Amino acid sequence: MKSAEIGLELPPLTVTLRREDLVRYAGASGDFNPIHWSDRMAAALGLPGVIAHGMLTMASAVRVVTDWLDDPADLVEYGVRFTKPxxxxxxxxxxxxxxxxxxxxxxxGLAEIDITAIAGEEKVLGRARAVVRVQ
Incomplete structure (x- = not known):
């Protein structure tokens, strides 16, 4: 179990998402919404292009915490607000x-950890927070 103090910054993590990752995630999750693979459909709905699944972004974000923890089971709560695709x-x-x-x-015995997610120059998650067990 990790020890933590207010203000501790965890090592940053950069994840690159490619179209093939979206296809794999669609297969694993069952979410085949065309906004995740079709430029034409994304544009028809007013999106700037094909977008990653929100839950894929959310799962990628928590890795900054679970990679830091000695035991990922010490993650006891996690939530985000989606702000930008x-x-x-x-x-x-x-x-x-x-x-x-x-x-x-x-x-x-709990630490609340705020997570920031930046794609390009846009903050893509709001109020992303994990609660973990600490010493």
Missing amino acids: VVVPDDDKGASVTFSAKVDKVAD
Whole structure:
């Protein structure tokens, strides 16, 4: 179990999402919504392009915390608000999302960790917070 103090910054994590990742995630999750693979359908709905699944972005974000923990089972609560989509271009570069995290509160053996997710120059998650068991 980790120890934590207010203000502790966890090591950042950058994840690159490519179209093939969206296809794999669609297969695993069963979410085949065409906004996750069709430029034409995304544009028809007013989106700036094909977007990553929100739950894929959410799962990627919590890795900044679980990678830091000695035991991922010490994660006891996690939630986010989706504020902007992650647009994934149809190229070899994909979309890079950088996650950072900072301990905001420590009390009663629990630490509250705020997570920031930046794609391009846009913050894509709001109020992303994990609660973990600490010493």
